[in-house]
Amino acid sequence: MSSTAKAFGAKASDADLELMQIERRAVTEKDVQIDILYCGVCHSDIHTVRNDWGGSQYPVIPGHEIIGKVTDVGSGVSKFKVGDLVGVGCLVDSCQTCSSCKDDLEQFCENGATFTYNSPNKYFEGLQTYGGYSTGIVVDESFVLKVPDTIDPKGAAPLLCAGITTWSPLRHWNVKKGDKVGIVGLGGLGHMGVKFANALGAHVVMITTSPSKAADAKDLGAHEVLISKDPEQMQQHMGSFDFILNTIPVGHEMDPYIALLKRDATMVLVGAVEPLKPFHGGGLIMGRKRIAGSLIGGLKETQEMLDFCGEHNIVSDIEVINMQDINKAYERVISADVKYRFVIDMASLK
Structure with missing residues (x-):
């Protein structure tokens, strides 16, 4: 019944x-x-x-x-x-x-x-x-x-x-100890990305438009904060990231973030389920860079994430x-x- x-x-x-x-x-x-x-x-x-x-x-x-x-x-x-x-x-x-x-x-x-x-x-x-x-x-x-x-x-x-959406790409693209990882956007997804990347041993950079979020980002485990509206800061970090997790939930300019990637590095989109603004193909071609997407995770991977959270006391x-x-x-x-x-x-x- x-x-x-x-x-x-x-x-x-x-x-x-x-x-x-x-x-x-x-x-x-x-x-x-x-x-x-x-x-x-x-x-x-x-x-x-x-x-x-x-x-x-x-x-x-x-x-x-x-x-x-x-x-x-x-x-x-x-x-x-x-x-x-x-x-x-x-x-x-x-x-x-x-x-x-x-x-x-x-x-x-x-x-x-x-x-x-x-x-x-x-x-x-x-x-x-x-x-x-x-x-x-x-x-x-x-x-x-x-x-x-x-x-x-x-x-x-x-x-x-929010947890599995950020965990899955970090694991699939093999983020490891010592990697320089950017997390774009500090919200429900971004704050989990910071926690996971930190626990995996990465050097975590919170990339945000809001200077007011810097203290919170560091409390969550970010080692640095990069204000994406500041051209001088963006220039200093150009071509230096092993991996970027982009959690922005709306269409946005991609070129500034593509410029931050190292050669052969990847930026993964998990937030913007909608059209993106056009971006310049040269930014990808000159460095063999990649833009990818990721959707939640399977059941096996979700269980692995929960077990990891249990071991590292992450919520x-x-x-x-x-x-x-x-x-x-x-x-x-x-x-x-x-x-x-x-x-x-x-x-x-x-």
Whole structure:
């Protein structure tokens, strides 16, 4: 039998989020039922609620940074037991048979990954998946993650999106001890990039337009701060970076950042899911430089990140809110008035 859960969602692109009752599927053989304790607030939640990217199906129940306790498991579940602290990120299903899935890159499933919200729901015909702004969720065990009990579960919530989004490119491009790594933009993604690059032993440079962010960047683990609006500072760092992680969430000028790369070095985009301003091909050609992109991470890599966070005591810097304050929180996210991620305490919904 399916069950009902309290949730917060939006009924239209111009509507506030409000209290709703939603249906969750019955626990099947390979399912894990989770009582949600905390859920992070991602900018993608806002984009989907407001249909900024098109394709939103209403009601939208956002939330893909989920931390909770296991309350039930199916008869075939081997990885989890009742009482375990677990996480669910941006994915809740994939085909498991394509080359991407077999390579533990479920986010690139060639038959279409099922995202935690606003994806077709194969269990309820004609409905879409509902996310973590809810009291509970049922997820296939293959898409559930073990959360180390050594880290704060509230601060762990944003690791399921902001964390893996920055961890994955740092690992894929083999950032290592002694590398000079630039992190562009100090927000929900950027602050995690600084923490991870520092823990990996890199020399971390926070690249920002805002001198006011310098002290915070250094507190988070940056060794230097480069003000990108200062031509003299940019000139001093030209051609010196082994790797740049670009977290700017909107279209922007690329040429100044390309100029910072060493020969054969890479800048990876994780923020701007939209058209970029034209850039000069010569900046890439004269130095065999690369611009690449990266999307979250697969389940195996996400578990590796969580385990790394457990070993190094890394969590996100957060502000905890009640579910009832979500509409105000959205406005604050849009005006960059949060350090650096909101997390909803689901006790406020129960």
